[in-house]
Amino acid sequence: xxxxxxxxxxxxxxxxxxxxxxxxxxxxxxxxxxxxxxxxxxxxxxxxxxxxxxxxxxxxxxxxxxxxxxxxxxxxxxxxxxxxxxxxxxxxxxxxxxxxxxxxxxxxxxxxxxxxxxxxxxxxxxxxxxxxxxxxxxxxxxxxxxxxxxxxxxxxxxxxxxxxxxxxxxxxxxxxxxxxxxxxxxxxxxxxxxxxxxxxxxxxxxxxxxxxxxxxxxxxxxxxxxxxxxxxxxxxxxxxxxxxxxxxxxxxxxxxxxxxxx
Amino acid sequence: xxxxxxxxxxxxxxxxxxxxxxxxxxxxxxxxxxxxxxxxxxxxxxxxxxxxxxxxxxxxxxxxxx
Numbered sequence: 001x002x003x004x005x006x007x008x009x010x011x012x013x014x015x016x017x018x019x020x021x022x023x024x025x026x027x028x029x030x031x032x033x034x035x036x037x038x039x040x041x042x043x044x045x046x047x048x049x050x051x052x053x054x055x056x057x058x059x060x061x062x063x064x065x066x067x068x069x070x071x072x073x074x075x076x077x078x079x080x081x082x083x084x085x086x087x088x089x090x091x092x093x094x095x096x097x098x099x100x101x102x103x104x105x106x107x108x109x110x111x112x113x114x115x116x117x118x119x120x121x122x123x124x125x126x127x128x129x130x131x132x133x134x135x136x137x138x139x140x141x142x143x144x145x146x147x148x149x150x151x152x153x154x155x156x157x158x159x160x161x162x163x164x165x166x167x168x169x170x171x172x173x174x175x176x177x178x179x180x181x182x183x184x185x186x187x188x189x190x191x192x193x194x195x196x197x198x199x200x201x202x203x204x205x206x207x208x209x210x211x212x213x214x215x216x217x218x219x220x221x222x223x224x225x226x227x228x229x230x231x232x233x234x235x236x237x238x239x240x241x242x243x244x245x246x247x248x249x250x251x252x253x254x255x256x257x258x259x260x261x262x
Numbered sequence: 263x264x265x266x267x268x269x270x271x272x273x274x275x276x277x278x279x280x281x282x283x284x285x286x287x288x289x290x291x292x293x294x295x296x297x298x299x300x301x302x303x304x305x306x307x308x309x310x311x312x313x314x315x316x317x318x319x320x321x322x323x324x325x326x327x328x
Binding site: 023024025026032045046047048049050051053061062063073075076078079088091092093094095096097164165191212213214 | 267287295302322325
């Protein structure tokens with residue numbers, strides 16, 4: 001745990017890092033391993049996909065690079081476009097991880113924008129909560145629907161900052177602030193972060209954490225960017241807790257006027 | 263008999279349990295999950311669960327994703 005940044009809790013479990021990372025888009029499993037380590041993240045998202053029948057069963061697997069003994073593995077319904085498929089995928093993910101309840105729900109609306117399909121997301125969230133899952137849910141930055149997801153019983157609500165994989169940063173800080181003000185569960189920005197300053201801004205707004213994948217895996221040096229994101233999330237959290245100075249329209253000297261030599 | 267395995271036709275020489283199928287695929291000790299006709303079959307039920315003609319079987323694993 002960082003000395004300066006207090007830990008946070010999701011579904012009754014405490015985590016030391018407020019940075020959550022995906023495991024996709026890396027060059028190879030070694031780069032996945034190194035970048036994940038450098039990020040300092042405790043929670044790592046994975047995709048659930050069909051096994052390629054006939055491939056070498058002894059080929060290295062993701063869970064060797066990112067072992068469940070060390071990390072909390074978060075199965076994700078990425079790639080699902082309706083509630084039924086998302087629930088099925090996450091049921092498989094739960095079984096794969098020995099009955100783990102913590103899961104990440106994501107129901108997409110279309111292939112071009114990857115914007116969430118909120119009616120299907122709400123439907124799936126209800127089913128999963130009823131089945132005993134602890135649901136962390138990817139959603140639009142609509143404060144009303146974010147509150148609906150919280151009321152359904154999701155353990156964390158994760159609005160996008162901008163489109164998945166776009167790296168466009170925090171496009172609507174005002175909506176995120178509205179969501180954060182009303183929330184009683186952790187709010188994490190999920191998707192859209194492009195570089196370290198974006199992560200810091202999310203944390204300065206009062207987000208409880210940030211989830212990202214492409215911002216790290218798509219950097220020229222993913223391991224170094226993972227480290228940058230770790231520092232940015234910690235810096236942003238500290239700045240939020242410190243409380244920033246008010247913005248002013250006029251300049252205000254830092255040095256006293258009295259005692260000048262001219 | 264024929265089943266559907268991960269969306270493709272798959273011939274079984276004999277009737278198998280889920281455990282038998284997984285063993286035939288050399289996946290017995292892998293981190294996988296199995297569903298038959300979209301119902302997850304818990305690992306402790308693999309031995310007893312007998313596959314039927316035309317069953318749709320999904321065998322999944324974790325891969326990199328966001």
